[in-house]
Amino acid sequence: EVQLVESGGGLVEPGRSLRLSCAASGLKFYDYAMHWVRQAPGKGLEWVSVISWHSEIIGYADSVKGRFTISRDNAKNSLYLQMDSLRADDTALYYCVKSGGSSPLSENAFDIWGQGTMVTVSS
Amino acid sequence: QTVVTQEPSFSVSPGETVTLTCGLSSGSVSPSYYPSWFRQTPGQAPRTLIYGTNTRSSGVPDRFSGSIVGSKAVLTITGAQADDESDYYCAMYVGGVIRVFGGGTRLTVL
Numbered sequence: 306e307v308q309l310v311e312s313g314g315g316l317v318e319p320g321r322s323l324r325l326s327c328a329a330s331g332l333k334f335y336d337y338a339m340h341w342v343r344q345a346p347g348k349g350l351e352w353v354s355v356i357s358w359h360s361e362i363i364g365y366a367d368s369v370k371g372r373f374t375i376s377r378d379n380a381k382n383s384l385y386l387q388m389d390s391l392r393a394d395d396t397a398l399y400y401c402v403k404s405g406g407s408s409p410l411s412e413n414a415f416d417i418w419g420q421g422t423m424v425t426v427s428s
Numbered sequence: 429q430t431v432v433t434q435e436p437s438f439s440v441s442p443g444e445t446v447t448l449t450c451g452l453s454s455g456s457v458s459p460s461y462y463p464s465w466f467r468q469t470p471g472q473a474p475r476t477l478i479y480g481t482n483t484r485s486s487g488v489p490d491r492f493s494g495s496i497v498g499s500k501a502v503l504t505i506t507g508a509q510a511d512d513e514s515d516y517y518c519a520m521y522v523g524g525v526i527r528v529f530g531g532g533t534r535l536t537v538l
Binding site (some may be wrong): 336340342349351352355362363364366367400405409410412413414415416417418420421426 | 429452462463464468473474475476479480483485510515517519521525526527528529531532
């Protein structure tokens with residue numbers, strides 16, 4: 306069974322940094338592109354970032370570009386999201402999502418979802 | 429910036445067929461946008477229902493189907509049941525590696 310377990314969320318002051326992790330199991334992690342998707346409290350889903358299986362293709366939503374950095378370690382079956390210069394509107398539940406293919410252009414971008422980790426940005 | 433549009437809410441009676449739509453501010457939806465559909469109940473992570481316009485994810489009942497009708501992607505739920513009451517989201521590939529979600533539709537079955 307595929308499992309995605311996010312961690313690293315918490316309460317952080319505006320302007321500070323946080324690093325999220327996603328531990329994957331039950332799959333050949335290196336075969337798949339991975340996404341981060343977030344959901345602010347009471348709001349809809351927002352795509353955040355994607356990384357290809359070999360880390361050579363990366364993309365970000367305009368709302369996080371220049372502040373967030375996605376990365377992965379295939380040897381550790383792990384996905385990461387480094388979040389810098391955090392703002393109040395980054396407050397959200399952050400989901401790690403496995404793609405159905407190795408490319409960020411896969412037609413099945415959001416195949417399996419984790420349960421999410423909550424990030425709260427507040428002073 | 430491309431906006432993906434969905435009905436904010438929709439009501440249906442049990443047993444009826446419901447069609448939810450997903451449109452694009454930039455024009456008509458085509459299969460090249462890889463429209464996908466997701467269902468989310470309160471307190472739970474989303475679950476993928478449909479991808480690539482009309483391919484059901486593993487384990488999704490065939491009561492759920494996807495298509496493109498006119499200029500929009502459509503999710504059809506045949507024979508709505510009480511436990512279909514959820515938030516439904518669509519997402520599109522809009523170019524580069526960018527994906528955009530719609531604002532979601534809250535489906536009420538009453």
